[in-house]
Amino acid sequence: GAVVSQHPSRVICKSGTSVKIECRSLDFQATTMFWYRQFPKQSLMLMATSNEGSKATYEQGVEKDKFLINHASLTLSTLTVTSAHPEDSSFYICSARTSRDRPYEQYFGPGTRLTVT
Amino acid sequence: AQSVAQPEDQVNVAEGNPLTVKCTYSVSGNPYLFWYVQYPNRGLQFLLKYITGDNLVKGSYGFEAEFNKSQTSFHLKKPSALVSDSALYFCAVTRREIKAAGNKLTFGGGTRVLVKP
Numbered sequence: 476g477a478v479v480s481q482h483p484s485r486v487i488c489k490s491g492t493s494v495k496i497e498c499r500s501l502d503f504q505a506t507t508m509f510w511y512r513q514f515p516k517q518s519l520m521l522m523a524t525s526n527e528g529s530k531a532t533y534e535q536g537v538e539k540d541k542f543l544i545n546h547a548s549l550t551l552s553t554l555t556v557t558s559a560h561p562e563d564s565s566f567y568i569c570s571a572r573t574s575r576d577r578p579y580e581q582y583f584g585p586g587t588r589l590t591v592t
Numbered sequence: 593a594q595s596v597a598q599p600e601d602q603v604n605v606a607e608g609n610p611l612t613v614k615c616t617y618s619v620s621g622n623p624y625l626f627w628y629v630q631y632p633n634r635g636l637q638f639l640l641k642y643i644t645g646d647n648l649v650k651g652s653y654g655f656e657a658e659f660n661k662s663q664t665s666f667h668l669k670k671p672s673a674l675v676s677d678s679a680l681y682f683c684a685v686t687r688r689e690i691k692a693a694g695n696k697l698t699f700g701g702g703t704r705v706l707v708k709p
Contacts, residue, residue, distance in 0.1 A: 481635075509696070518682065518699045519636075568635050570697075581697060583628070585635040 478502055479571050481584035488559055489592055496554045496587045498569030504549035505571035509581065510542075513566040525552050559591040594619040596683050596700035604706045611673040613703045615657075615666045615683030622688040625666040626697070627657055630680040639681075642666060643688070653677070673707045680704050 478501040488494050498508055507526050511519040523539075525531040525546035533539045541563075543555040552571075556563050566588050570581040595618045605611050617623055624643055628636040640651025647659040657668045666683060683700040 479635075516702075518701045521696055524696065566633075570636075582638075583636040586633070588633060 477573065477580075477582045479505075479569065479582045479584040481567075481569055481587050483587060484585065485588045485590075487590045487592060490560055491558055493555055493557045494559055494589060496556075496567055496569075496589070498552045498554070498571070498584055500550045500571045500582070503571075503573050503582075505552070505573065506549065507572040508546055508552040509570045509572070510544060510552075510554050511568045511570070513568060513586075515566075519568060522554075556589065559589070561591045564589055564591045594623075594685055594687065594698045596685050596698055598681075598683055598700035598703045600703050601701075602704040602706065604708065605673050607675050607707050607709050608672050611668075611670040611677065611705065611707070613668040613681050613683075613705060615668065615700055616664050617666060617683070617685040618664065619685050619687055624686045624688050625657075625659060626684040627651065627655070627666075627668050628682045628684065630682065630702075636682065639668070673705075675707045675709050678705055678707045 480499045482497045509524050510522045512522050513519050521534050522537045523531045523533045523544050525544045527546050527549050531544035541557055546552040566586050568586045570583045572581050597616045626641045627639040630636050639655050640649050642649045642659045650656045655670050657666050659666050681703050684697045686697050
């Protein structure tokens, strides 16, 4: 149980285009989803927290107009990288939390590698 | 603010020897502590967690970790390392008291483990 999927697993796009990454909780309802970014050989940096039906909360320094997050249902959150540039190339990982009563339970997706050329 | 330190970028160990990956944390209040493992181009896999109770926590794949409140440490250990344990290991912390939707994990910088045959 508690499986999180991400799609696509890899994407290559041209500079200036937009890319959408999906994060799905397959067998549970995710009240909260988190989006992380990981640079090569570095740790995970939290980008934003999204709660179903409300606006995402972005971490300091993350451009909310560039990284659009939508949490439309209890099983789906999307991250759209708008007007992508080569510096946006990174590994993006989402995680999902099952319940506000168990705030420590986060289940991670397999990640999406974005390459902007 | 909360933080995690993993003082070793890389740990090398011979197969069959004990493996230890160090982690110290800083958090106001009581911590929830986690260890995750990441294989190349993959998301994070949960190994174990400390929430409350016994300071020695046993997890997946023969790993265990000991919570030491006085030293604010949560070192990961395995009595006999396998070549397949070679991966990137992350320690993470969050506060126990906060049950709000914005509860966040803070990750350490990661420690690369290389187990040589």
